[in-house]
Amino acid sequence: MLVCPKCNNHQESGKFCGVCGEALQQVRSEEQSSESIEHSALSQGAAVLESQSQPTASAIKSGVSQYWSYFLSLVKNPTRAFQSNEKHYLNGLITLALYAIIFSLSIYFLTNSVMRSFGGFFGESVPFFALVSRIVVSVIITFVITFGSAFAMIKLAKNQDSFKIIIAQYGSIIVPFTALNVIAMLGGLIGSYQLTFIPLLISLVFTFTFIPVLFVFEKVSKINANGQKVYLSLATIVLISFISYILSDALLSSLLEDIEELLYYVW
Numbered sequence: 402m403l404v405c406p407k408c409n410n411h412q413e414s415g416k417f418c419g420v421c422g423e424a425l426q427q428v429r430s431e432e433q434s435s436e437s438i439e440h441s442a443l444s445q446g447a448a449v450l451e452s453q454s455q456p457t458a459s460a461i462k463s464g465v466s467q468y469w470s471y472f473l474s475l476v477k478n479p480t481r482a483f484q485s486n487e488k489h490y491l492n493g494l495i496t497l498a499l500y501a502i503i504f505s506l507s508i509y510f511l512t513n514s515v516m517r518s519f520g521g522f523f524g525e526s527v528p529f530f531a532l533v534s535r536i537v538v539s540v541i542i543t544f545v546i547t548f549g550s551a552f553a554m555i556k557l558a559k560n561q562d563s564f565k566i567i568i569a570q571y572g573s574i575i576v577p578f579t580a581l582n583v584i585a586m587l588g589g590l591i592g593s594y595q596l597t598f599i600p601l602l603i604s605l606v607f608t609f610t611f612i613p614v615l616f617v618f619e620k621v622s623k624i625n626a627n628g629q630k631v632y633l634s635l636a637t638i639v640l641i642s643f644i645s646y647i648l649s650d651a652l653l654s655s656l657l658e659d660i661e662e663l664l665y666y667v668w
Contacts (some may be wrong), residue, residue, distance in 0.1 A: 468492055475576035482573035483619060493572025497544055500575055501607070503582040504601065505536035512591030512599045518592065543609055544600040546648070551613040552641040554633045558621040566621075574612060578604040613637050 405418035432594045471492050475481055485493065512527050548571055581604040588596025607658065621630040 413566040424434070434448055446475050468495065471573075472496075472576055472580075475573055476580050477576055479577050482576070484571050485566070485569040485573045487563065487565045487569065488571040489573060494570040496572040496575050496579055497541075500579045500582060501537045501544070502533075502538035503579060503586050504540055504604070505533045507582060507589045507601055508536055509533050510586060510592070511592065512589075514589065514592030529633060543645075547609050547613045547641055549638050550644065551617050553640065554617045554637045555620045558617075558624055558628060558630075558633055560620050560624055569614060574608075575608060578608045578612075609641075610638065613641060 405421060408421045421628070471489070509527070509529065509532050509556040512532065516527055548568070552564075552567060555562075560567075581600040585597045585600040585604070588594075588600065614634045614637050618630050621628055621633050632640060
């Protein structure tokens with residue numbers, strides 16, 4: 402927009418005012434100024450968002466890489482689990498959660514494969530959330546019982562390790578059996594009964610029977626090599642059995658029902 406500084410006349414083109422003949426001056430309109438400011442603000446906002454997203458993505462990538470290294474090292478040598486400390490607390494929790502999720506997905510995928518193989522008689526697929534959520538909750542409850550029993554025996558032996566250290570080590574020693582669940586999940590995806598059930602059975606028996614006893618034995622041995630590590634270890638499985646017996650009807654029966662239903666359809 403051109404404006405005359407003498408008579409304030411506005412016109413779109415020309416070098417001189419059509420009214421008084423004075424030389425015209427270029428003036429930016431408010432709309433142009435507003436658009437320029439808005440464009441600048443948008444550019445700055447986009448730059449800020451980009452700068453914030455880059456560290457977040459980098460942190461996620463770094464976290465996944467670190468967990469993968471941690472996971473592989475424990476698959477190769479589970480004894481390293483007892484070297485875990487509070488820094489591995491989150492890794493321990495992630496492993497326990499992954500165990501429950503992958504275990505449930507293994508059963509879901511195999512059940513789904515079985516249903517599809519029978520075609521329309523059973524329907525095309527089973528409800529994902531209904532089956533998976535029930536199994537995940539059941540596995541988590543079983544973890545609470547087994548870890549709680551082991552933790553009680555360890556503290557009875559006057560072990561001074563913090564809760565975070567114990568959960569980090571307990572989660573770490575579960576890593577090889579989480580890897581077994583991954584094999585079972587692949588078996589479920591391809592519809593192989595043996596490749597699903599055999600790893601799951603081994604994983605289930607060791608994780609909820611032998612591991613708590615072994616864990617207590619190792620932790621008590623660190624306190625006193627001549628202490629009551631045998632009795633406390635055996636007391637762990639007795640306590641697990643007692644709590645499971647009390648809660649089985651109310652809380653743990655759903656897991657057994659899911660497995661029984663699956664076995665019924667398969668066999």
